[in-house]
Amino acid sequence: MMHRGDRAGLILIVDDVPANLDVLSETLTTAGYDVAIATSGDRALKRLARITPDLILLDIKMPGMSGFEVCQQIKADALRAAIPIIFITALTDTDSKTRGFELGAVDYVTKPFQAQEVLARIKTHLQLSQLTQNLEQQVALKVASLEEARQVAEAANRAKSQFLANMSHELRTPLNAILGMAEALEEGLLGPLTERQIEACQTIDRSGTHLLELITDILDLSKIESQHMALSYQTTAIASLCQASLTFVQQAALTKQIVLSCELPKAAPWPDVLVDE
Numbered sequence: 001m002m003h004r005g006d007r008a009g010l011i012l013i014v015d016d017v018p019a020n021l022d023v024l025s026e027t028l029t030t031a032g033y034d035v036a037i038a039t040s041g042d043r044a045l046k047r048l049a050r051i052t053p054d055l056i057l058l059d060i061k062m063p064g065m066s067g068f069e070v071c072q073q074i075k076a077d078a079l080r081a082a083i084p085i086i087f088i089t090a091l092t093d094t095d096s097k098t099r100g101f102e103l104g105a106v107d108y109v110t111k112p113f114q115a116q117e118v119l120a121r122i123k124t125h126l127q128l129s130q131l132t133q134n135l136e137q138q139v140a141l142k143v144a145s146l147e148e149a150r151q152v153a154e155a156a157n158r159a160k161s162q163f164l165a166n167m168s169h170e171l172r173t174p175l176n177a178i179l180g181m182a183e184a185l186e187e188g189l190l191g192p193l194t195e196r197q198i199e200a201c202q203t204i205d206r207s208g209t210h211l212l213e214l215i216t217d218i219l220d221l222s223k224i225e226s227q228h229m230a231l232s233y234q235t236t237a238i239a240s241l242c243q244a245s246l247t248f249v250q251q252a253a254l255t256k257q258i259v260l261s262c263e264l265p266k267a268a269p270w271p272d273v274l275v276d277e
Contacts, residue, residue: 008032009054009126014044014070015088016062020111024057024088027115028122041065045073048080055126057109057118060089060096068103075104082132084125088113168218175215179208210248231276238271239264 011033013024018039025035036051038044041062056074060067067087075081087100090111097108106125109118182204184190185197193201242262253260 008034009122010034010036010051011122012036012038012044012047012051012053012056014038014041014056014062014067015059016040017059020059020088023115024118027118031119033122041067041070044070048074048077052080053083054129055122056083056085057088057122058085058105060087060091060100068099071100071103071105082129084129086121086125088118164218164221168215171215172212175208175212179205179212182208206247233274233276235272236275236277238273241275241277 008031011028013021013028013035014037015021015024016039021037021039025037028035036047036053038047042065044056044058058067058070067089071085071087074083074085081104084106085104086107086109087105088109088111089096091097092110100108106128107121109121182201185193186201186205242264246260246262250260
């Protein structure tokens with residue numbers, strides 16, 4: 001593969017007329033470009049198997065394979081498809097130009113061509129090609145950065161879920177011991193209690209049970225984030241569910257002077273529902 005080096009670029013000229021090749025070669029060489037030539041479509045494709053030019057000047061009307069056919073084959077090659085192609089032709093009809101653009105050409109130079117026009121068009125499309133390549137590289141870098149950030153975020157999320165699961169497990173063990181002791185006290189297994197002491201044990205039991213449910217919710221959150229959550233459906237009374245929910249937040253509401261109440265229709269059409277409580 002030939003490389004640009006310190007030159008302005010490598011241009012492949014494809015034309016079956018030697019005079020055109022001579023003029024274009026001299027013009028481009030003088031302007032600082034490296035030049036490769038091919039006198040037919042077949043030879044152009046063979047040359048492209050060995051070199052990667054920065055731009056191709058391609059004649060349309062050639063014996064054997066036309067410029068349109070050559071362009072079509074180049075654009076079908078993933079390794080060569082991005083090379084800008086400028087048609088050089090005596091054809092001026094709109095249909096020919098339209099077909100060339102549909103096949104992937106970037107521009108036309110009409111014969112007899114002017115040296116300065118050819119150079120200006122080549123320079124413009126080389127600059128556009130370079131800008132496109134730079135933009136593609138920047139997009140690729142951005143995509144890679146976003147993918148890396150996504151992977152880091154997923155790893156952090158997994159670590160957080162694992163931490164929550166471990167923490168919840170560690171909290172459940174001592175909390176179960178507290179609930180067990182409160183139950184034993186209520187039942188008088190450690191001696192008789194006064195009414196006030198029983199009420200205190202009941203408060204410990206209710207609060208501990210609520211805390212245990214919150215810990216279970218944390219575990220459920222970890223399951224949801226890891227997409228392993230399974231709902232547990234059961235027939236539930238709406239009235240009791242609402243009353244239990246109200247009990248959990250009643251004390252916190254009172255400390256903020258917020259009054260909460262629960263009102264349900266006396267003849268509710270759905271006293272029981274199948275839900276995950």
